Amino acid sequence: MNAPLEFARAVCPHDCPDTCAMRVTVVDGKAVKVVGDPDHPPTQGVLCTKVSRYPERVHHPARLTTPLKRVGKKGEGRFMPIGWDEALTLAASRLTEVVRREPEALVPYSYAGTMGLVQGESIAQRFFHKLGASRLERTICSAAGAAGLRYTYGASVGMHLEFFEQSELILIWGGNPIASSLHFWTRAQEAKRRGAMLVAIDPYRSLTAEKCHRHIALRPGTDAALALGMINVLIAEDLIDRDYVDAYTVGFDGLRDRALAYSPSRVAQICGIEEDQVVELARLYGKTRKAAIRLNYGMQRVRGGGNATRAIACLPALTGAWREPAGGLLLSASNWAPVNQQALQRPDLLPGWPTTLPRAINMNAIGDALLHRGDAVFGPKVEAIVVYNSNPVAVAPDSERVAAGFAREDLFTIVLEHFQTDTVDYADLVLPATTQLEHLDIHKSYGHTYVMLNQPAIAPVGQARPNSEIFRGIARRMEIDEPALYESDETVARAALRWDDASLRGASWEALVKQGWLKLDIPEAPFAKGGFPTPSGKCEFASTLLAKEGRDPLPDYLPPYESAEAAPQLAARYPLAMISPPARNFLNSSFVNIDSLRATEGEPHLDIHPCDAAPRGIADGDIVRVYNDRGSMKARARVTDRARTGVVVGLSIWWKKLSPDGCNANQVTSQALTDLGGSATFYDCLVEVEGVRV
Ligand SMILES: Nc1nc2c(c(=O)[nH]1)N[C@H]1C(S)=C(S)[C@@H](COP(=O)(O)OP(=O)(O)OC[C@H]3O[C@@H](n4cnc5c(=O)[nH]c(N)nc54)[C@H](O)[C@@H]3O)O[C@H]1N2
Ligand SMILES: Nc1nc2c(c(=O)[nH]1)N[C@H]1C(S)=C(S)[C@@H](COP(=O)(O)OP(=O)(O)OC[C@H]3O[C@@H](n4cnc5c(=O)[nH]c(N)nc54)[C@H](O)[C@@H]3O)O[C@H]1N2
Ligand code: SF4
Ligand SMILES: [Mo]
Numbered sequence: 001m002n003a004p005l006e007f008a009r010a011v012c013p014h015d016c017p018d019t020c021a022m023r024v025t026v027v028d029g030k031a032v033k034v035v036g037d038p039d040h041p042p043t044q045g046v047l048c049t050k051v052s053r054y055p056e057r058v059h060h061p062a063r064l065t066t067p068l069k070r071v072g073k074k075g076e077g078r079f080m081p082i083g084w085d086e087a088l089t090l091a092a093s094r095l096t097e098v099v100r101r102e103p104e105a106l107v108p109y110s111y112a113g114t115m116g117l118v119q120g121e122s123i124a125q126r127f128f129h130k131l132g133a134s135r136l137e138r139t140i141c142s143a144a145g146a147a148g149l150r151y152t153y154g155a156s157v158g159m160h161l162e163f164f165e166q167s168e169l170i171l172i173w174g175g176n177p178i179a180s181s182l183h184f185w186t187r188a189q190e191a192k193r194r195g196a197m198l199v200a201i202d203p204y205r206s207l208t209a210e211k212c213h214r215h216i217a218l219r220p221g222t223d224a225a226l227a228l229g230m231i232n233v234l235i236a237e238d239l240i241d242r243d244y245v246d247a248y249t250v251g252f253d254g255l256r257d258r259a260l261a262y263s264p265s266r267v268a269q270i271c272g273i274e275e276d277q278v279v280e281l282a283r284l285y286g287k288t289r290k291a292a293i294r295l296n297y298g299m300q301r302v303r304g305g306g307n308a309t310r311a312i313a314c315l316p317a318l319t320g321a322w323r324e325p326a327g328g329l330l331l332s333a334s335n336w337a338p339v340n341q342q343a344l345q346r347p348d349l350l351p352g353w354p355t356t357l358p359r360a361i362n363m364n365a366i367g368d369a370l371l372h373r374g375d376a377v378f379g380p381k382v383e384a385i386v387v388y389n390s391n392p393v394a395v396a397p398d399s400e401r402v403a404a405g406f407a408r409e410d411l412f413t414i415v416l417e418h419f420q421t422d423t424v425d426y427a428d429l430v431l432p433a434t435t436q437l438e439h440l441d442i443h444k445s446y447g448h449t450y451v452m453l454n455q456p457a458i459a460p461v462g463q464a465r466p467n468s469e470i471f472r473g474i475a476r477r478m479e480i481d482e483p484a485l486y487e488s489d490e491t492v493a494r495a496a497l498r499w500d501d502a503s504l505r506g507a508s509w510e511a512l513v514k515q516g517w518l519k520l521d522i523p524e525a526p527f528a529k530g531g532f533p534t535p536s537g538k539c540e541f542a543s544t545l546l547a548k549e550g551r552d553p554l555p556d557y558l559p560p561y562e563s564a565e566a567a568p569q570l571a572a573r574y575p576l577a578m579i580s581p582p583a584r585n586f587l588n589s590s591f592v593n594i595d596s597l598r599a600t601e602g603e604p605h606l607d608i609h610p611c612d613a614a615p616r617g618i619a620d621g622d623i624v625r626v627y628n629d630r631g632s633m634k635a636r637a638r639v640t641d642r643a644r645t646g647v648v649v650g651l652s653i654w655w656k657k658l659s660p661d662g663c664n665a666n667q668v669t670s671q672a673l674t675d676l677g678g679s680a681t682f683y684d685c686l687v688e689v690e691g692v693r694v
Helices: 054-058 084-101 125-131 143-152 161-166 182-193 223-236 244-249 251-262 266-273 275-287 305-319 341-345 363-371 400-404 468-475 487-494 507-514 544-549 570-573 594-601 610-616
Strands: 007-011 023-025 032-035 068-070 080-081 106-110 135-137 169-173 197-201 214-216 289-296 328-330 360-362 384-388 412-417 429-432 442-444 452-453 515-517 576-578 607-609 623-628 631-639 646-647 686-692
Touching: 007 452, 023 610, 068 084, 084 106, 084 384, 084 429, 084 468, 106 125, 106 135, 106 363, 106 631, 125 341, 125 468, 135 576, 143 305, 143 544, 161 182, 161 289, 169 182, 182 197, 197 275, 223 266, 223 275, 223 305, 244 305, 266 275, 275 305, 289 305, 305 328, 305 487, 363 400, 442 487, 452 507, 468 487, 507 515, 570 686, 594 646, 607 623, 610 631, 610 686
Parallel strands: 106 384, 135 360, 169 197, 169 289, 197 214, 289 328, 384 412, 412 429, 576 646, 607 631
Antiparallel strands: 007 023, 023 032, 068 080, 068 429, 442 452, 452 515, 576 686, 607 646, 623 631, 623 686
């Protein structure tokens, strides 16, 4: 490894669309300061509050610095330190024992603790593929939205971040960028200064919604109805761009007929808003030339999340907003980057590739999978699980089942981590991992159009090792004879991009190392003349692929699983819809253990409207219990009209053990999956709330 550098160029590794470029100052081998790189256009020299505190996290006294072996009961979190030699031997012998008997009894569990392509799914995937382990469907976050985009536009592609500041209208739909995409918010504010109108579409008056000109507080999970209502008005009032529709879209007639069923009055009733709001939003959108939609994943965590994404994605093609660089839509820019997934993950190492692959377990049903129950029961019982880049005991839905699954005495659990999270408490073996400042990585972004390189700034803290090195170490002990498992991080990073792709304009690895990032060459208005990466090359109102799969080719509104419409009896018992979107000072469950950030969040809260609080005898500041058939959690009530009527809001994701009652919002969320993409339905969740005597 290179000698630690005095200054290093790094990349924020967190699951955030902004993927900031960072400069790290190192003194005596310690990172003392990180700042946003002023030269990187999306970052503009600014980091968010969480990551400005990065050195506090990296050099935190609670960092895991040696391998640990369990001595207490599962869940107790009692361990003894052991050496790497003993740790790797234990891991190798237990995994060998399981895969010799039944490869699919081994399951990886990981998500986006780091978004790095090397420390994410490269050596790790190759390792599990070679062993023939069960595959994991990585669907906890964005899979419904990604499927919605794929069926409509052909891929996760959209507007450039930079052009939002020139937009005349921005719909901030299902996102709270002040908390979760600060650098987009900077652009939106610039647009506002230049006279743009900002509209938030969100059941909650979030920090962002309160700063927009208008806020449409619809019921959770009703976004598809709102979009279809807008389409209804746009067509009725002839606010569509007929030339664009004729030349660059397919399925207009079908969409028109579908939208006829969504009159503004019906939509108002479904969404719990005023009829005028639907009509005025459609007119505003249809009459503004540079109309942009910043869609975010908050709106797709419900049964109909995929269809809702499709319905919304139709809007800029109907009005021809795509003709302008400052018009169109951005949910994810992920697929602009020419990432070579095959080279990184080597699916060809899978037994049976490409026809008969090992079973795939949907990560949102990990609770049932570990308990060998429900829809997740198919194939062998899970006997070993390796968790990295994720904290499932805190973040996965239906948490009581997840915890019960991890508590199984006959399950062998390895967790690679920085800290002793809720999940680590259930591990048999804990392996200390390096942070972004200690390893090499390469990144794409889902919010901008640059690829970036992260150089190690300091030596590993304690005995921590990069994920890649840990998997290489286990593979060596298992005596797996496959060169792809032993490639160095630099070799993997160099192979991560398709260097011959036109978007890289002939740039080289050396140029990336020197500058720290490369701007991708993507047209300013990428779909001004169609050219969508769909089978038809057009924006597909009616999807060719959905039709082929025998499914409804047109977008529709599907009521939430847990709603008065779809489940009246359930709704009678549990009349309040709960959403648990990101808290500003946490990043999913990361940073919850950083005292200064947790102090700013205070304690778990539940925001409830005065009209819902009064009949339940709940006053501001009371401790309340939120519950349904799956479980319960306690929180301090904030009686406020930030939450619309019928909806309660618990900003998340708390570590359970750092919450007063050892519980968090996922006690009540469900393992049900979305319509498209098999994604999670965290915000499709009915509860009841009661005061607790203390
Ligand atoms: N500070 C911070 N930043 C983060 C994260 C974090 O935890 N903390 N998480 C990161 C991750 S993993 C992701 S995926 C991204 C995006 O993460 P998202 O989960 O999309 O988060 P937000 O941008 O906060 O937007 C969520 C907003 O959607 C609203 N919402 C909930 N249900 C509905 C609905 O049915 N319809 C509509 N229209 N709105 C709804 C919520 O009230 C909330 O204001 O952010 C990333 N950035
Ligand atoms: N109720 C509710 N639940 C939710 C959500 C919600 O809005 N509400 N949001 C969902 C969403 S969008 C997402 S994306 C998921 C996110 O869930 P996760 O992907 O599990 O994200 P984190 O909670 O941030 O946990 C990531 C863990 O990875 C560790 N880590 C970071 N870098 C490395 C590394 O290099 N090596 C190793 N070994 N470990 C590392 C961190 O220390 C951290 O503990 O949560 C979902 N859960
Ligand atoms: S979390 Fe997002 S805004 Fe904060 S530093 Fe990382 S990429 Fe930038
Ligand atoms: Mo996410």
